[in-house]
Amino acid sequence: MEAVSVYSWGATFVGCAIWEYESMRSHALNMLKKPIKFFRRQAEYGLDKSNKLSKEVTKWWNSLTTGQKVFGPICALNILVFAAWRIPRLHPFMLNYFASNPASPHQCLPMLLSSFSHYSGFHLLANMYVLHSFSTGAVYSLGKEQFTALYLSAGVISSFTSYFYKILRKQPGLSLGASGSIMAILAYVCMQYPETQLGIILLPFITFSAGTAIKFIVGLDAAGVLMGWKFFDHAAHLGGAATGICWALYGNKYVWPQREPIVSYWHQVRGSIK
Structure with a gap:
């Protein structure tokens, strides 16, 4: 299972590195074609x-x-x-591929796909609200490709953490939701901008720093893991938060730059810009 997790994480990293290369290549080609496009637009105006x-x-x-x-x-x-979960005939397929389960015969794809899966409308709404709140700051800091690499990698790592915890405690069960990936984004932003003031939707008069928020959230999930709480998948949350914290401390400096050999190889395979 550990090999599966490493393979899945590696696939997301390689995919996002290639995406960044293709974005830069496309931008370069567009800049070269701008004069042609200008005269074409004038002719067709x-x-x-x-x-x-x-x-x-x-x-x-x-x-x-x-x-x-x-x-x-x-x-x-x-x-x-979420809409697919509402179709009964799709339930077997959704359970196999969009819900992570250590007892399932399918291990690789569900680690990633389950991070896009919600059965509860409230769960979906809450996760998307938090992601929307923190995605702009994270993308500004990381760039869209590195952000996506972190988001997808955290989904895989949080699923693996959940697997490991369930096996350890002999508590089989399904896990799904974007919480692990979102916890990584939240943790990254809180680590990068610890003095940013945050608040609670229904209690706007209560504010606290981002640094305090991530300490409280990690502490709460650690307590949930140690005490066996089952309201949330606390192990997955911890896995996601740990990914975001590690990325803020080491990933941007030591991990993401290692994509250069991948990009160079892809450039050779794809061919030079013409």
């Missing part, structure tokens, strides 16, 4: 009356921050998976 809805959607999308553009697809995927 007034002839193409494409539908206004498409233009409005494009205008709205371009007005979003990079963090919001990353949050949008993640939120949409979570909503689609």
Whole structure:
């Protein structure tokens, strides 16, 4: 199972490194083609009356921050998976691939896919609210590719932590939800900006620093693990938080730069920009 976890984490890291390379390559090609596009637009001006809805959607999308553009697809995927849980005939498939379970014959994909899976509408709403609140700051600090690598890696690591805890305590059961990945993002932001003031939605008069918040959350989940609480998957939360903290301390400096050999190899396979 540990090998499966390492394989899954490695796949997310490699995929995001290649994505960053492709984004940079696409940007370079677009810059080279800009003069051609300019003259083409001038020639076609007034002839193409494409539908206004498409233009409005494009205008709205371009007005979003990079963090919001990353949050949008993640939120949409979570909503689609939530909708799939509402279809009874899909339940066997969803249980096999969108819920992590140490007793399942499928171990690799559920570690990742379960982090996009919610059965409860309230669980989905709460997780997406927290992710939306912290994604902009995290993407600004990390960039969209490194953010995605952290988010997906934390999903795998939190699932593995949950597996390990259930096996240790002999408590089989299903786990699903984006909480592990979101805990990593939350922990990263709190570590990077510990003096940022946070608050509670229903109690806006209560504020506390981000550094205090992450200490309290980690302490609460550690107590949940030690005392065997079952209200949340506290082990998965701890796994996600540990990933975010480690990434803030070491990942950006020591792990992400190691993508260079991957990018160089991909560049050779794909071919140089032409």
